[in-house]
Amino acid sequence: MIEIRHVNMVYPNGVRALNDINLNIDRNEFVFVVGASGAGKSTLIRLLGLEFPPTAGKIKVLGKELTRLRRREIPAYRRSIGVVFQDFRLLENRCVYDNVAFAMQVVGARPRDIRRRVPEALEAVGLLDKARMKPQELSGGEQQRVCLARAIVNNPSLIIADEPTGNLDPKTSMEIIEHLKAINIRGTTVIMATHDREIVNALKKRVIALENGRIIRDEQRGEYS
């Protein structure tokens, strides 16, 4: 599902963030990308989200080679993946329901489908009863669950999450992970960058460890270190 070949990333300021990365990720996998700050986790996630192209190498996702996508093909690609951020990125002036519906309106979905899919997504993350509340009336964990609902509402086959529990306490973090697990079981590939040791060790999923922009470890049912 994801094929990464000889990927290098050097930022314009000269920082070498990724060094000859080679990686295969299959459909339905749940993958942790771990490492210290500055190891290159975020860069890898952002490359998958097409925030920028790699300096060298090839990235193939869902059969599409990202480096060959034309500018106007990027939106269609982004619709096929769901993205979750550490800092939530919700619209404060809109309620929970509208935040999730927004992701469907933006891609031109039919109102009928929006009315059907948004409650389903909110139900999946257990927030249907808070649909009319504004993000700032919710706890951090609840806000991140809204983001999960927004990420899955368009039925993506891949979810990429950049430190989704970075701003949350351990108990709330585990809740988010349980939701991600459930999403994964329903057939969505999940790639999550984190430096939360407890979560990684508890789940026993595939772990890819980065250090100084290189893969130093890639284990099925791995641990944090």
Add this chain to the structure above:
Amino acid sequence: MLIRNILHYIKEAFLSIGRNGWMSFASVSVVAVSLFILGTFYLVNLNAEHITAELESQVEIIAEVAEDLTAEEIEQLRVTVIQLPEVEEVRFVSKSEALQRLKERMGEEWVEGYEDEERNPLPHSFEIRTIVPQDVPVVAGKLEKIPGIADVEYGAGVVEKLFRVGSVVRWIGLTFMVGLAVTAMFLIANTIKLTVNARSKEIMIMKWVGATEWFIRWPFVIEGIILGLIGALIPSLLLYYLYGEAVNWSQTNINFLPLLPSYLVIGELIKLLLLLGTIIGALGSALSVRRFLKV
């Protein structure tokens, strides 16, 4: 483009104008002021051209005929003059007609005692119009060399100055108008940039969930067009009213310099302002969204 999307764009545009009430007010004001000044210049320029043209068309040459010519010689002279390529019209003014005119202009007592044909001191003359007013000095030069013409008169220096002033007025007006249009566009670009800035987070999220660039752009472009149109409507109405008043005032107070009548110019002006407002708004917003689309 889907109808559903179009409705969404228009709704978003109006919501945004409401959300950024003060900013929208500022944009509209900027456009209104710029277009008001521009419209004023347009009217002034148009009237300046009209008045110059009016004055230019009144420029004619008076050629006095030498005293001792016979009627036949005068007729031959008339034919010579009208055959000059630059000349459009030649009118013969006889001694007595000239005197009659003088009498009308200055009053009976001025011509008393000279009314008799023998004692009339005024010469026969030709009034000559050229096809283009700019040729007046050239024709005057040629006339002076024709035997039988005693004297040539035209508002020598005045004519040349008039032409020069006319073209200077035109160029200053044009330069000002272009400058103001560009200024107004950058001002609206800046104002919409602020509303775009206020919504940069929204735009970023839209990009991340896969909105196309035009889906993001349209609401802002429509917002710009609405602001530009409202901004153009205000000076249109204002100038419509003010110009009408100006025309009325000029008719009673300075009727020797008549302004162009309102119905001839105001329709064109309003069309121009609305068009400019739309262009300014659309271009301005397109300019300011562009930067945010590069995620």
